[in-house]
Amino acid sequence: MSFPESLHAAYDVIVIGAGPAGLAAAATTAEAGLRTLLVDENSAPGGQIYRAITTSPLKNSSILGKDYEAGNDLVHTFEKSGADRLAGCTVWSLDRERVVGLSCGGEARLIKAERVIIATGAMERPFPIPGWTLPGVMTIGAGQTLLKSSGLIPSGRLALAGQGPLLWLYAAQILRAGGHIAAIFDTTPLANYISAAPHLPGFVFSPYWIKGLGLIREVKRVVKIVTGVTRLEAQGKNKLQTLVWEAGSRTGSIDLDVLMLHQGVVPHVNLAMAAGIKHEWDDIQLCFRPVLDESGNSSIKGIMIAGDGAGIGGAESAAERGRLAAIDTVANLRPDALAQIPSRDNVRNRLAQTMRGRAFLDHLYRPSKVFRIPQDASTIVCRCEEITAGEIRASIAIGATGPNQLKAYRRTGMGPCQGRLCGLTVTELMADERGKSPEEIGYYRLRSPVKPISLAELASIPQDETAIKAVVRG
Amino acid sequence: MQTADVIIVGGGIHGCSTALHLALRGLKPILIEKDYAGRHASGVNAGGVRQLMRHIAEIPLSIRSMDIWEKIQDLVEDDCGFDSHGQVLVAEDESELAPMRDRVAELNLRGFNHEELIDAKELRRLVPAVAESCPGGVVSRRDGAANPAQTTTAFRRMAERRGARIIEGVRVDTVKRDGGHWYVTAGSEVYSAPVLVNAAGAWGGKLAAMLGEPVPLEVVAPMLMITSRVPTFIKPVVILRGRKLSFKQFENGTVMIGGGYLGRAYPDTNETDLDWTQLKNNARTVWDLFPIMREATIVRAWAGIEAKMPDDIPVLGPSRKHDGLFHQFGFSLHGFQLGPGTGDTMAELIATGKTNISLEAFRPDRFETADIGDKHEH
Ligand SMILES: Cc1cc2nc3c(=O)[nH]c(=O)nc-3n(C[C@H](O)[C@H](O)[C@H](O)COP(=O)(O)OP(=O)(O)OC[C@H]3O[C@@H](n4cnc5c(N)ncnc54)[C@H](O)[C@@H]3O)c2cc1C
Numbered sequence: 001m002s003f004p005e006s007l008h009a010a011y012d013v014i015v016i017g018a019g020p021a022g023l024a025a026a027a028t029t030a031e032a033g034l035r036t037l038l039v040d041e042n043s044a045p046g047g048q049i050y051r052a053i054t055t056s057p058l059k060n061s062s063i064l065g066k067d068y069e070a071g072n073d074l075v076h077t078f079e080k081s082g083a084d085r086l087a088g089c090t091v092w093s094l095d096r097e098r099v100v101g102l103s104c105g106g107e108a109r110l111i112k113a114e115r116v117i118i119a120t121g122a123m124e125r126p127f128p129i130p131g132w133t134l135p136g137v138m139t140i141g142a143g144q145t146l147l148k149s150s151g152l153i154p155s156g157r158l159a160l161a162g163q164g165p166l167l168w169l170y171a172a173q174i175l176r177a178g179g180h181i182a183a184i185f186d187t188t189p190l191a192n193y194i195s196a197a198p199h200l201p202g203f204v205f206s207p208y209w210i211k212g213l214g215l216i217r218e219v220k221r222v223v224k225i226v227t228g229v230t231r232l233e234a235q236g237k238n239k240l241q242t243l244v245w246e247a248g249s250r251t252g253s254i255d256l257d258v259l260m261l262h263q264g265v266v267p268h269v270n271l272a273m274a275a276g277i278k279h280e281w282d283d284i285q286l287c288f289r290p291v292l293d294e295s296g297n298s299s300i301k302g303i304m305i306a307g308d309g310a311g312i313g314g315a316e317s318a319a320e321r322g323r324l325a326a327i328d329t330v331a332n333l334r335p336d337a338l339a340q341i342p343s344r345d346n347v348r349n350r351l352a353q354t355m356r357g358r359a360f361l362d363h364l365y366r367p368s369k370v371f372r373i374p375q376d377a378s379t380i381v382c383r384c385e386e387i388t389a390g391e392i393r394a395s396i397a398i399g400a401t402g403p404n405q406l407k408a409y410r411r412t413g414m415g416p417c418q419g420r421l422c423g424l425t426v427t428e429l430m431a432d433e434r435g436k437s438p439e440e441i442g443y444y445r446l447r448s449p450v451k452p453i454s455l456a457e458l459a460s461i462p463q464d465e466t467a468i469k470a471v472v473r474g
Numbered sequence: 475m476q477t478a479d480v481i482i483v484g485g486g487i488h489g490c491s492t493a494l495h496l497a498l499r500g501l502k503p504i505l506i507e508k509d510y511a512g513r514h515a516s517g518v519n520a521g522g523v524r525q526l527m528r529h530i531a532e533i534p535l536s537i538r539s540m541d542i543w544e545k546i547q548d549l550v551e552d553d554c555g556f557d558s559h560g561q562v563l564v565a566e567d568e569s570e571l572a573p574m575r576d577r578v579a580e581l582n583l584r585g586f587n588h589e590e591l592i593d594a595k596e597l598r599r600l601v602p603a604v605a606e607s608c609p610g611g612v613v614s615r616r617d618g619a620a621n622p623a624q625t626t627t628a629f630r631r632m633a634e635r636r637g638a639r640i641i642e643g644v645r646v647d648t649v650k651r652d653g654g655h656w657y658v659t660a661g662s663e664v665y666s667a668p669v670l671v672n673a674a675g676a677w678g679g680k681l682a683a684m685l686g687e688p689v690p691l692e693v694v695a696p697m698l699m700i701t702s703r704v705p706t707f708i709k710p711v712v713i714l715r716g717r718k719l720s721f722k723q724f725e726n727g728t729v730m731i732g733g734g735y736l737g738r739a740y741p742d743t744n745e746t747d748l749d750w751t752q753l754k755n756n757a758r759t760v761w762d763l764f765p766i767m768r769e770a771t772i773v774r775a776w777a778g779i780e781a782k783m784p785d786d787i788p789v790l791g792p793s794r795k796h797d798g799l800f801h802q803f804g805f806s807l808h809g810f811q812l813g814p815g816t817g818d819t820m821a822e823l824i825a826t827g828k829t830n831i832s833l834e835a836f837r838p839d840r841f842e843t844a845d846i847g848d849k850h851e852h
Pocket of ligand 1: 484487488510511644646675681695698714809
């Protein structure tokens with residue numbers, strides 16, 4: 001697949017990411033008559049939550065659940081909207097002039113938009129336990145991708161470890177697909193049940209309450225659960241063989257072929273940070289998130305963020321936040337079309353509904369420090385350069401003060417993952433070691449390309465740069 | 475108020491090197507850096523340690539630096555990632571080779587022998603991947619490359635160990651002179667010393683103007699790219715003359731591609747933007763000249779904030795306006811290699827009142843006359 005002939009040299013709106021936020025945003029701006037382009041690196045729309053919604057081999061919707069089907073509506077609305085879509089296309093750069101760098105089928109282009117809506121969603125929080133880099137240890141997110149797009153469930157003896165709604169959802173999906181789970185190690189700190197309790201009333205009225213409890217019950221009926229887990233270590237020679245665990249004073253070990261880890265998701269900040277958007281530390285969700293106004297406008301004029309990339313809120317709120325960003329865009333670029341799209345007040349109200357219960361989940365599933373900041377010196381933090389927690393602490397002792405200085409000592413974050421797998425760990429570890437807040441310590445300074453681009457693609461950018469001339473609206 | 479012998483503004487390689495060399499001479503310097511040492515050009519440059527193709531006026535400083543680079547471990551107790559596989563300037567055709575021949579002859583006449591003319595055969599021996607049609611070039615065999623952030627950090631650390639005070643995270647906002655002393659306000663503190671060194675890099679022009687000695691400094695943002703690993707095919711740093719390109723392969727196989735293409739600099743907020751329409755040209759040159767690179771992937775790119783003077787040589791030496799003020803900025807995209815020797819020279823000048831190295835070409839008031847000297851490309 002390469003760039004279609006019909007691709008315009010400039011757009012009113014470019015939406016990056018075809019998950020619920022991106023689909024809803026692009027559909028709304030296109031319905032208002034704005035020339036809209038939706039870009040996603042996957043070949044099918046849906047994002048992470050509705051991954052492969054149009055192509056999944058799991059035709060039996062009872063496996064992935066009813067919520068998954070909600071993605072179909074979003075996709076249909078989008079398809080009728082008249083927006084252009086570039087599938088299988090990677091966004092590797094974005095700057096404050098709103099020039100978007102795209103690559104597709106071995107070619108690259110620079111395309112400018114009046115507005116850019118980043119809807120690149122969330123990524124899994126790193127889970128740096130001893131042995132997490134052994135073959136056989138993977139993330140639940142990766143497991144779910146395989147399940148949705150290829151109908152694959154892990155073979156061999158499987159255990160899940162960690163916490164959060166996705167863990168229970170995936171466990172239920174595995175069981176429904178006929179899989180077997182040897183055990184689940186729940187790392188939710190017991191103290192969280194107390195800190196979350198005041199937020200329970202809000203949660204009881206949220207749609208997650210019934211659904212969530214139902215899922216957990218469904219799984220608990222057939223799987224052995226160890227709660228209050230305080231330490232995990234994956235062991236094995238060249239691949240995973242054993243998981244050793246502690247839960248307070250209880251200890252044990254279990255032989256495994258596959259261990260799947262998950263402790264929640266955090267905003268995927270790489271593109272937004274590389275564009276120069278201001279971020280701040282969120283001490284409840286324990287991650288950096290962009291500083292945004294109510295509509296999703298960032299610190300850079302014309303660049304907005306919607307969905308989980310704006311702060312974790314889940315799929316339903318993501319779609320509403322996508323619509324809010326779109327409405328603000330229409331209000332600025334084509335105010336006379338506002339009557340054709342949902343009103344801001346309606347969307348705001350629905351958003352408030354979908355956010356009910358979020359505080360409870362945030363407090364309940366706030367991961368424990370021992371699983372965020374490796375305590376064992378030998379635990380690998382930066383997988384690309386194989387740098388351990390001990391080596392980072394040693395660098396701090398001789399003068400490294402933050403993640404960017406650390407690069408000079410250890411090359412952390414300079415490998416192909418661009419810090420996705422170690423960024424938060426490095427920030428929190430350095431903050432902890434130096435007695436500072438993560439906000440003071442900061443994050444890696446990120447730059448484009450946020451995804452590798454081949455020399456051939458870069459060289460293929462057309463000489464004639466009409467692509468970045470200002471958009472002419474008709 | 476805190477007092478010292480010398481106050482240095484700027485914690486790049488130049489400020490840190492001057493601080494270290496002053497401390498080694500028994501003086502007590504305070505270095506004030508608004509961010510952290512090595513945050514800017516000195517920590518993010520291409521690491522080229524190059525005498526090759528220097529402006530004639532810079533050569534003595536460059537040689538003095540090279541002597542230090544070769545014993546860098548002794549000075550800062552860190553190898554700084556320095557290697558010396560040489561730097562090679564490639565002539566793509568005969569018309570490019572002719573001026574190189576003239577230049578090497580002129581250098582020899584002046585008694586400089588570090589640049590050596592090479593023929594096609596030697597060129598191919600040094601750089602096997604280069605196109606068959608290239609007729610030769612120039613090599614400087616002692617040249618090489620180092621790790622810039624590691625180097626600047628090492629100078630900073632050793633300066634502190636030898637008695638310099640390093641203050642990071644506060645910006646020098648105002649400077650006053652009274653009764654033979656400088657009073658420098660940074661953060662909530664006032665610092666005082668008889669001598670002030672302006673080593674503020676891209677911000678050096680602003681400080682000089684504040685002191686009544688304006689110079690035509692342009693703030694630029696040179697860009698660099700790093701590729702994924704490719705099979706080892708090149709040892710020396712390679713520079714082209716006609717088309718803008720510099721090229722260095724690291725031991726792990728990754729290749730750094732530069733050449734002086736500029737992004738956009740925002741010195742007030744410490745930000746830069748990459749300009750991919752420029753980097754595209756950079757990629758095309760590599761594509762044309764090094765077929766072995768065609769499969770490679772660009773994994774990282776960045777830009778640094780740097781000072782560029784109209785004549786591409788620094789502002790260096792005593793102020794023509796104030797006693798006790800020295801400038802050391804404006805290194806115009808090639809000041810990393812000069813850091814060690816320039817710091818040594820500055821310390822000598824400050825401590826003894828003189829140095830054997832001529833700084834005449836670098837006078838801050840040279841731009842006041844129409845003649846700004848011959849423009850030199852690098
Ligand atoms: C991408 C790139 C590639 C390069 N490649 C090479 C190369 O291969 N070889 C080579 O020799 N050179 C190279 N250079 C040039 C070289 O990096 C610079 O010439 C050199 O680092 C300049 O050092 P400096 O100490 O003068 O400036 P800087 O490193 O910029 O240090 C100046 C410092 O002063 C601080 N400062 C400014 N104002 C104030 C204030 N008011 N108060 C407190 N602190 C202040 C700044 O924060 C800054 O840290 C390259 C430069 C770039 C950007």
